[in-house]
Amino acid sequence: MKFDFFSNIKDFILDIIFPKKCLNCGKEGTFCCEDCFSLISINPFEYCLCENPQKLPNTGKCFHCEKKTLNGLYSATDFKQKIVKRLIHNLKYHQQIKELSYPLSALILTHLYFVAKVFPIDSLLIPVPLFTKRKRRRGFNQAEEIGKIISEKINIQITTENLIRIKNTKQQVGLSKNEREKNIKDAFTVKDKESIKNKIIILIDDVYTTGATMEECAKTLKKAGAKQVWGLTVAREINHQ
Ligand SMILES: [Zn+2]
Ligand SMILES: [Zn+2]
Numbered sequence: 309m310k311f312d313f314f315s316n317i318k319d320f321i322l323d324i325i326f327p328k329k330c331l332n333c334g335k336e337g338t339f340c341c342e343d344c345f346s347l348i349s350i351n352p353f354e355y356c357l358c359e360n361p362q363k364l365p366n367t368g369k370c371f372h373c374e375k376k377t378l379n380g381l382y383s384a385t386d387f388k389q390k391i392v393k394r395l396i397h398n399l400k401y402h403q404q405i406k407e408l409s410y411p412l413s414a415l416i417l418t419h420l421y422f423v424a425k426v427f428p429i430d431s432l433l434i435p436v437p438l439f440t441k442r443k444r445r446r447g448f449n450q451a452e453e454i455g456k457i458i459s460e461k462i463n464i465q466i467t468t469e470n471l472i473r474i475k476n477t478k479q480q481v482g483l484s485k486n487e488r489e490k491n492i493k494d495a496f497t498v499k500d501k502e503s504i505k506n507k508i509i510i511l512i513d514d515v516y517t518t519g520a521t522m523e524e525c526a527k528t529l530k531k532a533g534a535k536q537v538w539g540l541t542v543a544r545e546i547n548h549q
Contacts, residue, residue, distance in 0.1 A: 326405060331398055332391045340395060340411040348392060350385050350415060352422040357381050357519055357539075361546060377526040378511075378519065379536045384419035387515055387543035396514050396542060399450045409453035412514070412542045416454070417461055426462075427538075431508040433459050433466040436525055437496070439476040454542065455512040464510070470499050471525060480521065488520035496525055498532035505533040516544040 329336050332344040355361035356370040357378060364370065368380050385392050392415075399408040420426075435451035443449050452468050459466035475495040480488050498504060509529050511522055516539060526537040 326402070331394045339398070339405055339408055340391070344391055345411055345414070348385055348389060348415060350418045350422060351383060352419075354380070354382065354423050354425075359518070359546075361544075376519075376523060377530055377537065378523055379526075379538050381516060381519075381522075381539040381541070381544070382416075382419060382423070382425060383516055383539070383541045383544040384415040385543050387517075387545045389543075392543050396450075399453070400446075400514065406448065406453055409450065409457055413454050413457035413461070415542055416458060416540060420462070427464055427510055428508055429464065431464050431510055432504065433464050433510050433512055433540075434471050434525075434529070435466070435468060436511060436513040436521060437468070437471055437473045439473045441476060451513045454514065458512065458540070467503070470503060471529065472497055472499060480517065485518045485520070488518050489524075492520050492524045496528040498528060501532040504529060506535045508536045508538070509534045510538050510540050513539070513541045514543070516541040 327336070328338055330341040330344055331339055332347075333341060335341045335343075353363045356364055356368075357373045357376055357380065358370060362370050369376065387393060387396070395408055395412055398405055399412060433455050435449060435455040437443075437451075438446070438449045449468075455466050455468070458464075473495055474497050477491050477495050480491065483491060511525055511529075513522065516522060519539070522539045526539075529537050
């Protein structure tokens with residue numbers, strides 16, 4: 309293997325600034341230790357897109373959600389779990405710990421295994437895109453990092469250049485459901501329609517909140533010719549009532 313001078317220096321500096329410690333218990337050596345990883349409860353069922361999600365016996369949606377463009381959602385775990393929140397937050401805001409995308413991808417893969425979901429081999433993975441400027445500032449797109457690992461493990465192609473964000477929307481955090489829908493409207497476009505025509509698309513993101521972003525992506529992709537669009541996320545926010 310070629311000696312990579314710069315990445316070697318970068319690793320050395322990162323180890324000093326960010327010593328590898330479990331984000332949950334502080335144990336040294338990894339950002340998420342085995343014990344803490346095993347504490348995360350992974351969803352063993354498929355749930356509908358609804359805000360108070362219903363368990364579904366079969367893949368798809370309940371009749372309340374029939375009108376939604378998104379075909380369904382696979383979400384590994386509940387965002388309310390402290391460890392999950394911490395892992396996702398740190399991946400998003402500290403590009404230095406990009407490797408957090410590994411435990412997060414492992415959660416998704418475990419969920420797919422639990423529910424025995426296999427996507428057709430000619431499906432296409434697409435990470436929910438960030439606006440170019442935001443991606444440049446942050447250095448990377450966390451959905452893309454997770455998507456790359458998933459793609460490799462389930463052997464389904466990923467494309468990161470086709471669905472693009474053309475509107476620099478406000479952060480969805482803190483907005484109501486209606487405001488989120490308005491904010492994200494017409495934010496995306498498809499560059500090459502031919503390559504997604506009649507395809508099953510799997511949209512990847514870290515967290516599913518109201519679903520406004522994924523729904524808008526699904527609309528854009530279906531308008532461009534996609535046959536089905538499914539969501540795949542690490543966590544979802546559930547209104548516990
Ligand atoms: Zn730990
Ligand atoms: Zn529903």
